[in-house]
Amino acid sequence: MKTLIVYYSMGGNTEYVAEKIKAGIEDADTLRLVPKKAYKDTGFAKFVWGGKSALMAEKPELEDYSVDLSQYDRIIYGFPVWAGTITPPIRTFVADNKEILKGKRNCAYACMAGSGGVKAIEKLAKAIGIKGFEATSIFIDPKDSPSAEKDAQINGLIVALNQ
Template identity: 60%
Template sequence: MKTLIVYYSHEGNTDFVAKKIADKIGADTLRLVPVKKYPEKGFAKFFWGGKSAVMAETPELEPYSVDLDSYEQIVFGFPVWASNITPPLRTFVKENPSIKEKRIAAFACQSGAGAEKAFGKLKESIGIDSLAATLILIDPKDKPSDDNDRKIEEFCKEIKEW
């Protein structure tokens, strides 16, 4: 099954995981990049990122090119912001309504909690009832662990077994 990993990464954790998964299952990747960057440090990072997520904003993305018709499965990856998906992901979903016909899986990177709620928001924004597989990791790039490696391995098995 041809798989595309669509992701947004702010601090590199999601990028780290997306590349690991892509290598393990032979998937293509599409990194979403907002035209206007989010602050990377201090209070502004949490304030603007959280506000943007809670307000369900859809920022303009740098141009991307992908033939979604050639993929049967899409894996979304994102950092959790205020128990929500990141706004660049919301923009992609809004711009590509046909993805709800695909098999959808998702992984989330977080420092605290909120991924389960974020998966709910993702399903709601796509218009689907369930995700084929989910994965939640705590700071995987900054805090590597055998447990994270095991979870990634299990997730890859789940999304390959369809």
Template identity: 60%
Template sequence: MQRIIVYFSLEGNTEYIADEMAKELSSDKLRLVPKKAYATGGFSKFFWGGKSAVMAEKPELEPYDVDLSAYDEIIFGFPVWASTFTPPLRTFILENKEGLKGKTIAAFACQSGAGAEKAFSKLKDCIGIDSFAATAIFIDPKDKPSEENEHKLNEFCKMLQQIV
């Protein structure tokens, strides 16, 4: 099965999981990069990122090259902002709506607090699917490594490897 991990990472937590997952699953990766960078420090990070997420903004992305027809499975990864998925994923999904049809789709979220379950629900609605093949939630995996996150990553990868 050909897989690709499509993700956005602001501070490296989501990228950390995407990298580890790509090694375990031998999958490709596509990092989404908005043309206008989000703030990474202090109050402005939460204000502008949260506002952008809540308002369902669709930021313009740096050019990317992907042929989704080459993949059977797409794994979306994102940090949770204001109980939703990050706007760069929204842009990608809307730009690739046709290419996502008929694919097996899984998702993982990285967060410091809560909101991932709501974010998964909103992501399903945006994609137009009823359910994910698998989901996983990681708590600050790069910044605060833990056995729990390692266990979740291993279990998530095992679930994905069982999908035929």
């Protein structure tokens, strides 16, 4: 089964998980979403502007990406949780590709430092127009605060994806 891992990562946690998943499953590619206008990534402005953008359900313009979604059987979405919801770049990707995404096998994971991961994953399913995901996982700062427990959790998701 050909898999595409689509993710947005600001601090590196989501990218860290994407690379682990890619290494752990067969025939997987990654697509990192990059907004044309970068979000502030330090200090208080990071939370104010990112949170506002997420809560307002903004859809930022993305850097050009070239991917033929028809060649993938499964899409795995990875994103950090901002203000209890999905990040705007993921929202843009879903809006731009909604019809083809509905016909795929869909999985998702969220990275966060606080809370809101379950609700964010539910909001992503609703945005895609599906009832739920085949597999999901929520990670608490897997790169920034590594541990054997977190590595085991990532490996558990990989095992589920390989079934």
